Amino acid sequence: MNTKKQRSLPLIVGCTLVGFIVLMALLSIFWTPYSVGDMSGSRLGPLSSHHWLGTDKLGRDLLSRVMIGARIAITVGFGAVFIGAVLGVTLGLIAGFAQRWVDESFSAMFDILIAFPTLLLAMLIVAARGASLTSAIVAIGIGISAIVARLTRLLVKRVLAKDFITASRASGTSWARIIFIHVLPNIWTTLIVTFALQFGFAGLTEASLSYLGLGAPPPNASWGSLLQEAQATVLISPVAAIAPGLLLVCLVIGMNLIADGLRDIADPTLRRSR
Amino acid sequence: MKIVDVQDLTVQTSEASKVVNGISFSIEPGERLGLIGESGSGKSMTALAVMGLLPAELKASGNLLLGNGKDAPMQVIGASEKSLNEIRGSVASIVFQEPLTALDPLMKIGRQLSEPLRRWQGLKGDALQEAIISALAEVRIRKPERIAGSYPYEISGGERQRAAIAMALACEPSLLIADEPTTALDVTVQAEILDLLDAVVAERGMSLLFISHDLAVVSRITDHVLVMKDGSVVESGSLRNILHSPNHPYTRDLVSSAKELDDALDIAKKSGGN
Amino acid sequence: MLKYLTRRIIVLLISLFAASSSLFILLRLLPGDPANALLTVGATPQQVAAARHTVGSDLPLFEQYFHWLRDLSTFHFGTSLIGNVPVGPEINSRLSVTVPLTLISFFVTITIAVPLGFIAAYKGKTWYGTILNSISQLGIAIPVFWVGVILILIFALRFMIFPAGGFPPTGWNDPGQAVRALVLPVSTITLVMSASLTRYVRSATLDVLNSDYLRTSRSLGSSFMQAMWRHGIRNAASPVISILGMELATTFIGAVVVESVFALPGLGSLLVQAIGQRDYPIIQGILFVSTMAVLVIGFLVDLAQRLIDPRMSKSLAGQNA
Numbered sequence A: 001m002n003t004k005k006q007r008s009l010p011l012i013v014g015c016t017l018v019g020f021i022v023l024m025a026l027l028s029i030f031w032t033p034y035s036v037g038d039m040s041g042s043r044l045g046p047l048s049s050h051h052w053l054g055t056d057k058l059g060r061d062l063l064s065r066v067m068i069g070a071r072i073a074i075t076v077g078f079g080a081v082f083i084g085a086v087l088g089v090t091l092g093l094i095a096g097f098a099q100r101w102v103d104e105s106f107s108a109m110f111d112i113l114i115a116f117p118t119l120l121l122a123m124l125i126v127a128a129r130g131a132s133l134t135s136a137i138v139a140i141g142i143g144i145s146a147i148v149a150r151l152t153r154l155l156v157k158r159v160l161a162k163d164f165i166t167a168s169r170a171s172g173t174s175w176a177r178i179i180f181i182h183v184l185p186n187i188w189t190t191l192i193v194t195f196a197l198q199f200g201f202a203g204l205t206e207a208s209l210s211y212l213g214l215g216a217p218p219p220n221a222s223w224g225s226l227l228q229e230a231q232a233t234v235l236i237s238p239v240a241a242i243a244p245g246l247l248l249v250c251l252v253i254g255m256n257l258i259a260d261g262l263r264d265i266a267d268p269t270l271r272r273s274r
Numbered sequence B: 001m002k003i004v005d006v007q008d009l010t011v012q013t014s015e016a017s018k019v020v021n022g023i024s025f026s027i028e029p030g031e032r033l034g035l036i037g038e039s040g041s042g043k044s045m046t047a048l049a050v051m052g053l054l055p056a057e058l059k060a061s062g063n064l065l066l067g068n069g070k071d072a073p074m075q076v077i078g079a080s081e082k083s084l085n086e087i088r089g090s091v092a093s094i095v096f097q098e099p100l101t102a103l104d105p106l107m108k109i110g111r112q113l114s115e116p117l118r119r120w121q122g123l124k125g126d127a128l129q130e131a132i133i134s135a136l137a138e139v140r141i142r143k144p145e146r147i148a149g150s151y152p153y154e155i156s157g158g159e160r161q162r163a164a165i166a167m168a169l170a171c172e173p174s175l176l177i178a179d180e181p182t183t184a185l186d187v188t189v190q191a192e193i194l195d196l197l198d199a200v201v202a203e204r205g206m207s208l209l210f211i212s213h214d215l216a217v218v219s220r221i222t223d224h225v226l227v228m229k230d231g232s233v234v235e236s237g238s239l240r241n242i243l244h245s246p247n248h249p250y251t252r253d254l255v256s257s258a259k260e261l262d263d264a265l266d267i268a269k270k271s272g273g274n
Numbered sequence C: 001m002l003k004y005l006t007r008r009i010i011v012l013l014i015s016l017f018a019a020s021s022s023l024f025i026l027l028r029l030l031p032g033d034p035a036n037a038l039l040t041v042g043a044t045p046q047q048v049a050a051a052r053h054t055v056g057s058d059l060p061l062f063e064q065y066f067h068w069l070r071d072l073s074t075f076h077f078g079t080s081l082i083g084n085v086p087v088g089p090e091i092n093s094r095l096s097v098t099v100p101l102t103l104i105s106f107f108v109t110i111t112i113a114v115p116l117g118f119i120a121a122y123k124g125k126t127w128y129g130t131i132l133n134s135i136s137q138l139g140i141a142i143p144v145f146w147v148g149v150i151l152i153l154i155f156a157l158r159f160m161i162f163p164a165g166g167f168p169p170t171g172w173n174d175p176g177q178a179v180r181a182l183v184l185p186v187s188t189i190t191l192v193m194s195a196s197l198t199r200y201v202r203s204a205t206l207d208v209l210n211s212d213y214l215r216t217s218r219s220l221g222s223s224f225m226q227a228m229w230r231h232g233i234r235n236a237a238s239p240v241i242s243i244l245g246m247e248l249a250t251t252f253i254g255a256v257v258v259e260s261v262f263a264l265p266g267l268g269s270l271l272v273q274a275i276g277q278r279d280y281p282i283i284q285g286i287l288f289v290s291t292m293a294v295l296v297i298g299f300l301v302d303l304a305q306r307l308i309d310p311r312m313s314k315s316l317a318g319q320n321a
Helices: A002-030 A062-097 A100-115 A120-127 A133-160 A161-171 A175-211 A224-232 A238-266 B043-051 B079-088 B111-119 B127-137 B144-148 B155-168 B187-204 B213-220 B239-244 B251-258 B267-273 C002-029 C035-036 C045-055 C059-071 C087-122 C126-137 C143-160 C175-209 C212-219 C225-261 C267-277 C281-307
Strands: B004-012 B017-028 B032-034 B059-066 B092-095 B173-180 B207-212 B224-227 B233-238
Touching: A002 A062, A002 B173, A062 A133, A062 A175, A062 A224, A062 B004, A062 B079, A100 A133, A120 A133, A120 B173, A120 C225, A120 C267, A120 C281, A161 A175, A175 A224, A175 A238, A175 C225, A224 A238, A224 B173, A224 C143, A238 C126, B004 B043, B004 B224, B017 B043, B017 B224, B032 B043, B032 B213, B043 B059, B043 B092, B043 B173, B043 B207, B059 B092, B059 B187, B092 B155, B111 B144, B111 B155, B111 B267, B127 B144, B127 B155, B127 C045, B144 B224, B155 B187, B155 C212, B155 C281, B173 B187, B187 B207, B187 B213, B207 B213, B213 B251, B224 B239, B233 B239, B233 B251, B239 B251, C002 C059, C035 C212, C087 C126, C087 C175, C087 C225, C087 C267, C126 C175, C143 C175, C143 C225, C175 C225, C212 C225, C225 C267, C225 C281, C267 C281
Parallel strands: B032 B207, B032 B224, B092 B173, B173 B207
Antiparallel strands: B004 B017, B004 B059, B224 B233
């Protein structure tokens, strides 16, 4: 039927885009056309059959660097979302069960953290701990956790207000069982949609950090770094600047589409043409 | 001349499924017609079609003549927005089911009421302010000054609906359409609103098109009844005939289930006495 | 109203106090003594003591706190650890770049996004409406620095209409050049921010278009435009205003990044530099100024919202859910 096909389209396109990048990332673990330190190519060389995306200003194969960049992007995405999920869901659960002023304090804390731009937070943590991939992942993870926590709290409160929870408690079920058997199963689908969205934004934030020189130290092959390096010579070698950015865009759009697709499957009533 | 003359009205969705399927009816000046059916019977769509207020996705076809009983009636279906603006309100106005959403949440009641008063009675300044207060008093609102200066969320459901009725009456229409006006209200308030509608319709000599799923409610305020199911009219006739000798099986079900609830509303006594 | 105003101002002052104290605590919690930035490896104990004295980290914490509060209230931000220049004036001169950049971008974004969002909602079923919708979906995925580099590629390097970066050394004394220098940066930020704001406006407009009160107004004889003007605008504005505060913050972050793209001597590029050099006084100063700005803006946005929407919905609009 018409609607059914329409619904899975975002998911399909999204998975294709993201899948392509994930494949690139996975592949880069085992093999890249040239090794990372290989500076044998001509400086800022054109696209050729040896170097599909040309070379950078030090003679390194761009395709290889881009592939490693994919690996970094995916790692950051998973790492940050993982931290954000674990931290956020835990805090959100606690806040969801909390009452009155404890709950309000949590709520205020989440709101403040959400209002604080994640990039700024990451920059501060880098100022404290020095620039590294871990700093970035941790910082972005904290930023994500605030959003996840607020959402979780909202969802938990909504579930707890339902009658079947009262019934469950009345029949003596422990809170732990209630959490795992009733609360979590009801909220995880909405949470997954948020995770998918945050994955993309984690990648964007890390790229911004690397672009500013505050990401992992050289030879950092994050797409952000690649773009920063390519900027000075962008007229000579535009591909070096366009490619990393384009891939980043594909990753984010891909994850957004996946999120849309998941949202449609999980809760079709939410589909108010976003 | 008739106020409303509907012939073969059909309302279709974009996928050609029929929400209203070729119904016909008419309303004379001063007549009160009830439209009964469950959700999905097409009764609300019929009301909207009479006002030319169908949502954009629905298309009406057939003949729908609307007039004030003195001048030549207008063909509503296919009419231009401009001509519809002239009859909406002045010839027929409508009271909706949920006053909380039907009223602008960010505007005080008095100001919302001034809109039709200014447009249809040409009032300004002090005369307008007095008219607002007396309009609210006419719908039996206690402390009309306080209500006029309040926002919809600050007053009770009953007061909101009275305000909505006042707005509909301010246009001085020949026909008042009431689409489930009491369904969203408390039972005690329901009776008051019905009495109010009864009184104002009688005082102003208006026609009434009253829509509901509740036969008991309809029977208190109308003389003739149309029973709708799945977009078609399955039975029509005077209230007494419908109640005493329903023909269609659906009508019979409606009547018998209404009679089971008749303690509070005393249908039998009313229909026997008339 | 007056009561509300005084209450909010008191809250604002308390927030400022709380924020500066938190900043103090935060920075003291960071590992490493701020004095370390002044030292090289293998410093003698005397040098260490001297450095700590300069920075003030040899004082007991309470004294440091008092000095902190006193300094902040007189806008003394201390001295930069690198280059030994006072922080205050440095921040001041940088503001003259960042503030216009942020504000101009913000207002241009609003000017573009509001009509586009409205069209995307009202004419959603048309071909241009759908395209608009898709573009705005795309826009939120694009990194701002990438847009900057692309714009540089096209307009600065290829067609040489605008400078590829930099700001006239005389600052705004040369307004023509200053504006020229800001065109591409402003465009960069605007392109990216418009995408997200358009989506918000579209969403708010859709809510209004599908609303019952619009229908009521039309049932009383208003034309669609009259009803939109009388009821629609205010109701659509309310949710949009509530996220304007956040959008301004995001615009500022965009400015921070864009300043690095276009080598503009603004607050953002100073911050990036200071972080790279662990220059704490500057970082502190910038953070304090930004926090103050955020709190004041939040206060103003709150006020604007209250004027429009008396229901005082105080949530930060639900995003990302």
